[in-house]
Structure formats: structure tokens, C-alpha cells
Amino acid sequence: MGTPYGKKEMSFRGLYPVSALMNHNCVPNTRYTFNADSQMTVKAVKPILAGSEIFTCYSGMLWGTPARRLHLYTTKHFLCTCDRCADPTERGTLLAALKCFSPECLGSLLPLHPLKTNTAWRCLDCGLKVPNNNICAIQSALGSLVGSLDFENVLALENYILNRITKFVPRTNQIVVDLQCRLIWEIGEAEGFRWNGKNLFIILYS
Numbered sequence: 233m234g235t236p237y238g239k240k241e242m243s244f245r246g247l248y249p250v251s252a253l254m255n256h257n258c259v260p261n262t263r264y265t266f267n268a269d270s271q272m273t274v275k276a277v278k279p280i281l282a283g284s285e286i287f288t289c290y291s292g293m294l295w296g297t298p299a300r301r302l303h304l305y306t307t308k309h310f311l312c313t314c315d316r317c318a319d320p321t322e323r324g325t326l327l328a329a330l331k332c333f334s335p336e337c338l339g340s341l342l343p344l345h346p347l348k349t350n351t352a353w354r355c356l357d358c359g360l361k362v363p364n365n366n367i368c369a370i371q372s373a374l375g376s377l378v379g380s381l382d383f384e385n386v387l388a389l390e391n392y393i394l395n396r397i398t399k400f401v402p403r404t405n406q407i408v409v410d411l412q413c414r415l416i417w418e419i420g421e422a423e424g425f426r427w428n429g430k431n432l433f434i435i436l437y438s
């Protein structure tokens with residue numbers, strides 16, 4: 233367990249026999265926190281009707297469907313089939329979307345059948361169909377790119393988001409969202425850092 237970003241990440245294991253009864257949903261109805269004594273608190277994030285199931289999320293909330301499903305499969309041994317996983321657009325968030333491979337098209341590629349692991353992907357705009365192995369190659373190259381980043385260099389990170397990564401993926405993609413969260417984290421933590429009042433706004437809202 234740990235905080236998602238930055239130097240304050242920590243790792244520990246514990247036995248939580250009551251909360252361990254919760255099943256997973258990619259749109260859970262609870263969230264959990266730990267205090268300094270490692271006690272866990274589970275809170276509802278929306279009204280839960282008496283008798284309905286209480287869910288938690290075992291995976292990254294801001295990861296796209298292929299990343300969440302792979303993580304759940306390798307760590308918890310099941311393939312999630314929840315409504316969010318079944319929806320190619322993930323409720324319009326387009327977190328997994330890649331830029332269309334066709335040079336003239338500005339559209340986004342999304343999985344055609346997200347519950348099938350080897351699904352082809354299709355452009356929402358031009359309809360171009362791309363086989364799953366091409367998509368995996370791009371995803372792995374993007375993972376290596378992000379792995380080489382220095383997350384503590386705030387200006388380099390901002391420049392990277394504005395000028396480099398968004399050449400390859402749409403701004404909705406989980407990598408851009410994750411980098412934005414890291415940037416916010418770093419700005420909040422950086423000693424004496426002064427926000428110029430412009431760039432972050434552009435990153436977050438353009």
C-alpha cells in the first residue's frame with residue numbers, strides 16, 4: 233500500500249480480515265485510507281442501499297481498462313467484467329485511448345471488444361482498425377519512455393507533457409493524466425517553487 237505519487241510512497245503488508253471481504257469493482261462505492269498506526273478506514277463515496285454490495289478497487293482508478301485488467305489478472309487471478317471494463321470509452325474518459333495511426337486523422341483508437349484480451353482497436357473518427365499486437369508494441373514503447381523520466385524535475389516534466397508525450401497519445405490517455413497528477417504533487421512539494429499562473433492551467437484544462 234502507498235500514496236500514489238512522489239517521495240512519500242511507502243510499502244507495507246497487513247491483515248485486514250473485514251475489509252478483505254470486499255470484492256473489486258473498477259467504479260467502487262468506497263475508498264480507504266490508513267492512519268499513522270496502519271489502521272484502515274473504509275468510507276462510502278456514494279449512497280449505498282441496504283443489502284447492496286460494498287466494493288473496493290484493487291487496481292489503479294486512473295488506469296485504462298487494459299492496464300487494470302492485466303493488473304487484476306496477474307495479481308488477483310480474475311478478469312474483471314464490470315460495466316467500466318465493458319465500455320470501450322470507459323464512461324467517456326478515454327483513459328486508454330491512443331492517437332490514430334493514420335497521419336491525416338486526429339481521432340482516438342479504442343479497443344473494439346474491451347473484454348477480449350486480444351481485441352483489435354478502432355479509431356472513433358476514421359474507423360481504422362489496428363491489430364492488438366501493434367497496440368501492445370506502442371503501449372510497451374510508451375511505458376519505456378515514461379520509465380526514463382525524472383519525476384522530480386518539475387519543469388522537464390511540464391515540458392514533457394506539453395511537447396512530447398502528447399504527440400503520441402491524446403490528452404485523455406492515462407499516461408498524461410498520471411503525469412499531470414505527478415506534476416501537481418511535485419509543485420505542491422517543491423521548496424520555493426513559484427507557479428507562473430499559466431502553464432499548469434493550460435496543461436489541466438486545454
Ligand SMILES: C[S@@+](CC[C@H](N)C(=O)[O-])C[C@H]1O[C@@H](n2cnc3c(N)ncnc32)[C@H](O)[C@@H]1O
Pocket residue numbers: 252253254255256257308309310311312313
Ligand atoms: C480479497 S478477496 C475478496 C473476497 C472474496 N470474494 C471472498 O469471498 O472472501 C479477492 C478475491 O475475490 C475474487 N474477486 C473479487 N472481486 C472480483 C470480481 N470483481 N470479479 C471476479 N472475482 C473477484 C477474486 O478471486 C479475488 O482474488
